[in-house]
Amino acid sequence: MKADVPPSGPPLVELKGISKRYGDLLANDGIDLSIEPGEIHALLGENGAGKSTLVKILYGVIEPSAGEIRLEGRPVTIGSPVEARALGLGMVFQHFSLFDELSVAENIAVALSDDWSLSTVREKLGEISRTYGLALDADRAVWTLSAGERQRIEIVRCLLQNPRLLILDEPTSVLTPQEAEHLFTTLDRLSAEGCSILYISHKLEEVRRLCRRATILRAGRVVATMDPRASSAREIAALMVGSAVGEIRTDAPHHPQGETLRVSNLSMPPAGLHGQALRDINLVARAGEVVGIAGVAGNGQSELFAALSGERLADHPESIAINGKPSGTMGIDARRRLGAAFVPEERLGHAAAPTHSLSENTLISHAATEVSRSGFILMNAARRVARSIVESFDVRTPEGDPQARKLSGGNLQKFVIGREIIRRPKLIIVDQPTWGVDAGAARLIRQALVDLAREGSAVVVVSQDLDELFEVADRMAVIHQGTLSPLRPIGEWTKEAVGLEMLGVAQGQGGVHAI
Amino acid sequence: MRFELTPRTNSPTVMRVFASVAAFLTAFLIAGFVIWLMGRSPIAAFDVYVLQPLSDPWSLQELLVKATPMALIAIGLSYCFRANLWNIGAEGQYVVGAVLGGWLALRTHGTDAGLWVLPLMLLLGIIGGALWGMIPAFLKTRFGVNEILTSLMLVYVAQLILDYLVRGPWRDPKGFNFPQSVTFDPSATLHPILEGGRVHYGAVFAAIAVLVTAIVLGRTLFGYRLKLTGDAPRAARFAGFSSKATTLAVFAISGGLAGLAGISEVSGQIGQLQPSISPGYGFTAITVAFLGRLNPIGILVASLVVALTFIGGESAQIMLKLPLDLTQAFQGILLLCVLAADAMVSYRIRFVTRGGGK
Numbered sequence: 052m053k054a055d056v057p058p059s060g061p062p063l064v065e066l067k068g069i070s071k072r073y074g075d076l077l078a079n080d081g082i083d084l085s086i087e088p089g090e091i092h093a094l095l096g097e098n099g100a101g102k103s104t105l106v107k108i109l110y111g112v113i114e115p116s117a118g119e120i121r122l123e124g125r126p127v128t129i130g131s132p133v134e135a136r137a138l139g140l141g142m143v144f145q146h147f148s149l150f151d152e153l154s155v156a157e158n159i160a161v162a163l164s165d166d167w168s169l170s171t172v173r174e175k176l177g178e179i180s181r182t183y184g185l186a187l188d189a190d191r192a193v194w195t196l197s198a199g200e201r202q203r204i205e206i207v208r209c210l211l212q213n214p215r216l217l218i219l220d221e222p223t224s225v226l227t228p229q230e231a232e233h234l235f236t237t238l239d240r241l242s243a244e245g246c247s248i249l250y251i252s253h254k255l256e257e258v259r260r261l262c263r264r265a266t267i268l269r270a271g272r273v274v275a276t277m278d279p280r281a282s283s284a285r286e287i288a289a290l291m292v293g294s295a296v297g298e299i300r301t302d303a304p305h306h307p308q309g310e311t312l313r314v315s316n317l318s319m320p321p322a323g324l325h326g327q328a329l330r331d332i333n334l335v336a337r338a339g340e341v342v343g344i345a346g347v348a349g350n351g352q353s354e355l356f357a358a359l360s361g362e363r364l365a366d367h368p369e370s371i372a373i374n375g376k377p378s379g380t381m382g383i384d385a386r387r388r389l390g391a392a393f394v395p396e397e398r399l400g401h402a403a404a405p406t407h408s409l410s411e412n413t414l415i416s417h418a419a420t421e422v423s424r425s426g427f428i429l430m431n432a433a434r435r436v437a438r439s440i441v442e443s444f445d446v447r448t449p450e451g452d453p454q455a456r457k458l459s460g461g462n463l464q465k466f467v468i469g470r471e472i473i474r475r476p477k478l479i480i481v482d483q484p485t486w487g488v489d490a491g492a493a494r495l496i497r498q499a500l501v502d503l504a505r506e507g508s509a510v511v512v513v514s515q516d517l518d519e520l521f522e523v524a525d526r527m528a529v530i531h532q533g534t535l536s537p538l539r540p541i542g543e544w545t546k547e548a549v550g551l552e553m554l555g556v557a558q559g560q561g562g563v564h565a566i
Numbered sequence: 567m568r569f570e571l572t573p574r575t576n577s578p579t580v581m582r583v584f585a586s587v588a589a590f591l592t593a594f595l596i597a598g599f600v601i602w603l604m605g606r607s608p609i610a611a612f613d614v615y616v617l618q619p620l621s622d623p624w625s626l627q628e629l630l631v632k633a634t635p636m637a638l639i640a641i642g643l644s645y646c647f648r649a650n651l652w653n654i655g656a657e658g659q660y661v662v663g664a665v666l667g668g669w670l671a672l673r674t675h676g677t678d679a680g681l682w683v684l685p686l687m688l689l690l691g692i693i694g695g696a697l698w699g700m701i702p703a704f705l706k707t708r709f710g711v712n713e714i715l716t717s718l719m720l721v722y723v724a725q726l727i728l729d730y731l732v733r734g735p736w737r738d739p740k741g742f743n744f745p746q747s748v749t750f751d752p753s754a755t756l757h758p759i760l761e762g763g764r765v766h767y768g769a770v771f772a773a774i775a776v777l778v779t780a781i782v783l784g785r786t787l788f789g790y791r792l793k794l795t796g797d798a799p800r801a802a803r804f805a806g807f808s809s810k811a812t813t814l815a816v817f818a819i820s821g822g823l824a825g826l827a828g829i830s831e832v833s834g835q836i837g838q839l840q841p842s843i844s845p846g847y848g849f850t851a852i853t854v855a856f857l858g859r860l861n862p863i864g865i866l867v868a869s870l871v872v873a874l875t876f877i878g879g880e881s882a883q884i885m886l887k888l889p890l891d892l893t894q895a896f897q898g899i900l901l902l903c904v905l906a907a908d909a910m911v912s913y914r915i916r917f918v919t920r921g922g923g924k
Contacts, residue, residue, distance in 0.1 A: 073572065114918075362803055384806035395804060404798035414790050415805040423787050430785075 061124035063088045063247050064109070064140075064216055069118035071104050078104040079115070080271040086216060091238060091248040093258040093279060096268035097291050097489045102251050103145075105268070106218050109249075110142045111135040141209030142218040147201050151194040155187050159208045172211070179210050183237045198225035198348055199233075206237070216247045223257055224515070225348050228550040235261055253291070255284045267291055292490045307337035307525070310375070311478045311509035312359075312391075317370040317379070319358055327351040329358060330533045336478065336509040341501060342538065343524030344513045347553050351533035352513050353396065356482040359511070360393040361386045374477055387416060392476035394468055396483040396513075398460065402467040405456035409448070410437040412455050413470060420474055436473070444469035445495060461492030468496050472503055479503065480511045485519060497523050517549060531555040571913040582911050589907035593900040600895070606886050614885050615878030625877055627764040631835065632873035634765075635660070635827040635844070637772040637866055639851035641779050642823030644860040645816040648783070650796035653817060655702065655717030656824040657848025658724035659695040663825020664832040665728055666694030668839045671754035672736055672747055683753045688829055695825015696818040698724060703817035707810040713817075721848070729841045736839060747839040756834030766834030771826060772866075780862040792816065824848060845876070853901050859908075872897060 062085040071079040079101045086092045096102045107113045109120065111129035120127055122138055129135050132142070149158050160172045173189045180187050185203045193201060202222060209217055219238075223231040238248055238261060252258055258265055258279050265279040267290050275290050314334040321328045329351055336342045346352055357363040358371070365371060365379035372378060373389045383393070395401045403412045410433040417423050422433040434452060441448055444465045449457050458466065464485070471479055484500065485493035501523050504510040513530075514520050520527055520541075527544055529536045529552035536552050598608035619625035639656045646653040667687040674683050702716035733745040741748070756766045783789035795802040795812050803809060832843055854872050858864030879893030 360804075382806055382808075383804065387806070393804070397800070400798050401800040401804055404794055404801045406797050407794070411790065414787070415794070415801055417787065417805065426787050427785055428787055428790060 061121070062086055063090075063123060064249075065121040065124075066105070066109065067119045067121065069105065069108060069120070070116050071101075071108060071113065072116045077271050079108070082118070082268070082271075082273055084266050084273070084276075086247050086249060088215070088247055089242055089245045090264060091242050091250055091262045093262040093265035094249060094251045094268065095253065095255075095258055095265050095279075095287070095291060097253055100268040100291070101271040102268055103220065104271075106142065106220060106249065106251060109135070110140060110218060136212055136214075139213070139215035140218065141212060141214035141216070143202065143205040143209060143220065143222060145220040145222075145224065147205055149193050149201055149204060152192060154190050154192055155196075155204055156189040158193055158204055159211065162208050163211065167211075175211055176207060179207050183210070183240060184233070185237060199227070199230040202226070202234075210241075214246060216249060217241065218249045218251070220251045221253070222250075223252070223254065227347055227553040228517070228546055229554060231257065255279070255287055259284070288490065307340040309338045310335050311338050311373070312336040312480075312511065313372040314359070315370060315372070317358060317365060319354060319363065319365065322354065322357070322363065327354050327533045329354050332358075332533075332535045334511075334528065334535060334538065336511050338477070338507050338509050339504055340525040341504045341510040341512060341523050343520035343527040343541070344511065344530055344535070345517060345520050345527060345549055345553065346513075346515065346530035348515055350530050350553075352482060352515075352530060354533065355530065355535075356393070356395060356480065356513060359480050360391075360395070390477035392416070392471035392474065392479040394471055394479070394481040394484065396486060398463050398467060399456060403455040403463060406454055408437075408452045408454055409441070409458075409466060410434040410452050412466075413437050413440070416470060416474075436470075440466055440469040440473055443473060444499065459489075461488040464488050465492055465495060468499065472499055475503075475506075476508060478509045478511070480513070482513045483516075484512055484514065485516065493519075517546060521546075529553055568918055570916045570918050571909075572916065574912060574914050585907035585911045586904065589903040590900070592907075593896070593903040596899050596903070597892075597896045600892070601888070604888070606888060611882060611886060611888065614882045616874065618881065619874055619877045624764075628877055629870060629873045630765045630769050632876050633869040634768045634772050635831050635847045636851045636854050636872060637869035638768070638775055638827035638830070639820075639824045639848055640854035640858065640865045640869060641772070641775045641862060642820030643851055643855045644779065644783070644858075644862070644865060645792060645819045647855055647860055648796050649792040649812055649816050650799070651703075651706075651813055651816055652714045653699065653702070653717050653820050654714050654852065655699070655719075655721045655848070656820065656851055657844060657846065658717070658721035659698045659821040659824035660828035660831075660844060660848045661721075661724040661728050662698040662828070663691035663695035663822075664828035664839065664843055665724075665731065666825070667691035667829030668747070668750075668832055671750045671833065672839075674754060675748055675751055679751075679753060681753065683751075684756065684833070687754060687833060688756075688826060691825045691829025692822040693825070695828060696822035699817040699821020699824070700814060703814045707813050713813075728839065728843070732839050732841055738838075745841050749838045750833055754833055755837065756830055758834075766830065768827070768830030768834050771830060772869075775823060776862045776866050783862065788815075824851075850897065853897055857901055857904055859904075871900075875900075 064086045066082060066084040069079050069082040070077065082105055094102050094105070104113065108115045109129070111131045111134050120129060127138060129138065150161070156169055156173050156176060159176060160167055160169050163172065176187060176189050179185065185207055187200065187203055187207060193204070202225065222234060226234065242248055250258065250262060263278055263280070265277055266273055267275045267287070269291060279287060312335065314332055317329060317332040319329040327350060332355065344352070358365060361381055361383040368377035368379045370379035373386055373391050376389055378386055378389060399405045403415070410430065413420065413422055413433045413436045414428065420436065422429055422436060437452065440446065446458070446462050446466045446469065448462065455463055468481065468484065481500065484496050488496065497519065500510050500512065512520065512523060524541050526538045527541050528538045529549055531553060532555060598612065601608045601611045619629065639660060643653060643656055667690045670683060670687045670690055698720060701720060702713040705711040705716050706713045732747055736747045738746060738748040756768060759765050759767060759769065783792070791802065791807045791812060794805060795807060795809060799809065827847065828843070832839060836843055850872060854868045855865060857868035857871065858866070875893050875896055879890055882888040883890050
């Protein structure tokens with residue numbers, strides 16, 4: 052394997068002293084990074100460490116404030132993604148840029164230069180699919196594909212241009228464990244053929260599986276460049292976070308009792324053209340326990356959240372019972388008054404209004420709090436509530452009563468979760484509690500949810516992060532194409548079994564736990 | 567070379583006030599330059615446009631008379647615009663308010679109907695405007711039709727209805743065939759606040775609307791609901807605010823206030839129905855609402871400023887032979903300057919030259 056040969060000559064790509072300033076924020080601060088030919092190089096760091104900024108600079112999306120990029124020793128200016136592609140750089144973004152209505156081949160052709168006809172694309176697509184095991188049907192419409200398949204389109208699109216460096220931004224965040232393993236095999240093969248890969252992630256395990264060299268960023272700076280296999284996960288995590296990461300206490304005894312939430316045979320048509328229908332969902336959450344719902348993004352999680360919260364109403368009141376009360380046709384306010392609380396996936400724009408102050412944002416869950424009386428706002432009460440959330444949940448804010456958007460992702464998430472927990476709900480339903488949140492905040496949030504359950508509330512956590520669910524959940528189910536698997540105690544699940552449920556292949560196999 | 571806008575981390579109130587003043591000065595400078603290009607003295611124009619109206623008691627009254635309908639309409643529009651709903655049809659709601667209220671005045675014409683006529687006319691004006699305004703709201707919530715188009719088109723429908731009525735069934739039989747109704751009876755007339763003055767009670771309605779709106783928008787959950795719907799619609803739904811109810815409510819409010827402006831103008835100012843009852847108040851009120859930054863007090867000030875440009879424009883036409891279109895041009899320049907000043911307070915603007923980003 053080429054990667055085993057010690058490199059000679061200049062590195063393929065060399066970044067020297069790259070800095071990027073946004074107002075008062077230094078997103079990248081004098082970053083040095085070099086990537087050898089054929090190497091899989093990891094760029095590790097928490098959310099907000101500056102990884103995305105750095106690769107966007109490398110891919111010509113944004114312009115650095117200072118620093119130099121060298122390609123095989125020659126200084127280059129990369130002014131746009133088009134120039135980046137011309138220099139042999141390819142990138143797969145975390146959020147795909149595909150046209151849902153177009154076919155796979157059309158989506159690829161759109162991104163290529165004019166001298167590619169649709170038939171050449173189709174031919175080349177077949178070739179690459181076979182070589183790298185990236186199965187794709189050229190004529191399928193994109194909206195019918197899974198996230199994993201969509202990602203393959205993006206990868207193939209890059210490979211068609213014979214890149215020398217492939218950049219992948221958090222590629223496994225939308226994949227099942229099985230799909231991720233498949234991706235790793237493909238990447239290994241690419242690297243063996245001499246293509247360099249810059250692999251951006253915050254997941255240690257996959258970096259250790261894939262890479263020999265990792266650059267770790269923290270707060271915009273390089274804190275280490277190392278071989279990730281030579282250090283323990285704990286050491287690397289400490290480098291990323293800047294301090295040792297504690298574990299969640301879940302050991303308190305619990306005796307779940309009373310059905311706080313019962314969902315019975317809940318079905319719902321899809322909300323939009325490409326939405327997911329919910330099919331015959333049954334779920335019980337008891338006081339004192341954390342129920343986890345795993346699944347790959349886009350399998351009905353947001354639809355389930357909308358149905359449970361009352362943002363979309365069910366046809367029958369009996370489909371959902373909160374504290375024994377049929378509430379399937381109740382609006383979100385009425386459900387809040389029954390003691391339920393909700394935290395949606397999207398922090399900015401859904402859970403909180405970006406340009407409103409924190410105290411104004413407490414008004415969003417006003418129906419069950421003391422911040423308004425007979426239609427009038429009690430601004431002092433709202434400020435008091437906001438302050439106590441900030442204090443109890445360690446929300447680090449700019450001074451005073453800042454706008455929600457001025458908070459970092461982790462701090463805002465602590466705020467929106469704190470806003471609900473502080474009123475001690477009997478039931479809380481959280482969609483993606485720690486998505487895009489730094490490790491410290493994630494730990495605090497998980498602990499708060501577990502503590503709330505131990506005090507006698509029912510907690511439902513919908514998450515794509517399996518590690519998180521294994522950490523906090525007492526019982527877990529998997530959602531796949533709008534169908535929910537049976538709830539099982541967490542001890543009866545293995546990652547493999549979850550993966551099979553996520554792919555929808557576990558049905559009719561009897562002994563799931565035996566795998 | 568290109569521009570880059572980066573949000574400022576803090577923008578103090580002093581800076582905002584200063585920016586508004588600067589915006590006005592800039593607008594005056596640009597207008598002065600245009601007038602100079604047209605071969606007139608900018609100084610003389612400033613005198614005619616601004617100083618004379620402000621130093622003459624008759625003009626000052628006229629200022630309030632003109633500002634009244636614009637303030638009423640713009641206050642109503644601020645409910646819509648805060649919720650990010652675009653009611654462009656206030657002119658039509660104004661006309662329908664005048665027609666429905668005017669209908670009662672014509673029905674009771676010549677009878678000895680008493681004091682109840684006027685209040686009922688005003689109420690009918692509000693109802694007429696509100697119902698006309700709720701048509702686009704209903705079409706939007708029920709069928710998803712774009713409210714900008716429907717509300718605008720309904721303006722022309724309303725104007726043509728009025729035109730038909732005053733040329734046909736409602737024409738004054740003794741009016742020498744002029745397309746206008748009979749003159750309203752005293753019982754159907756909104757009287758001046760001061761005996762012999764020109765300012766009618768519509769100005770009081772506008773002042774009440776400003777006060778009530780300041781409280782509603784700033785202190786009530788309904789006011790927050792509009793702000794949230796405008797700034798983060800999904801969060802508004804998450805807060806339990808139905809967007810359909812919000813849409814219907816704000817169109818009813820803004821239509822109602824426009825209708826009140828219409829009937830007040832007809833019964834307090836014009837005294838009869840005729841084909842044209844507005845120099846475009848309903849459209850200018852959109853400018854007023856944004857000049858006032860959707861803030862009730864700001865709108866009050868802005869309506870006075872815009873009324874001044876109307877009055878100044880009329881005298882400039884007579885005294886300096888400057889076209890009346892210049893007034894509209896100045897209103898546009900002023901709005902652009904204010905919006906630009908807003909942007910410069912909120913953002914820092916940088917010129918970036920390719921490759922030299924040290």
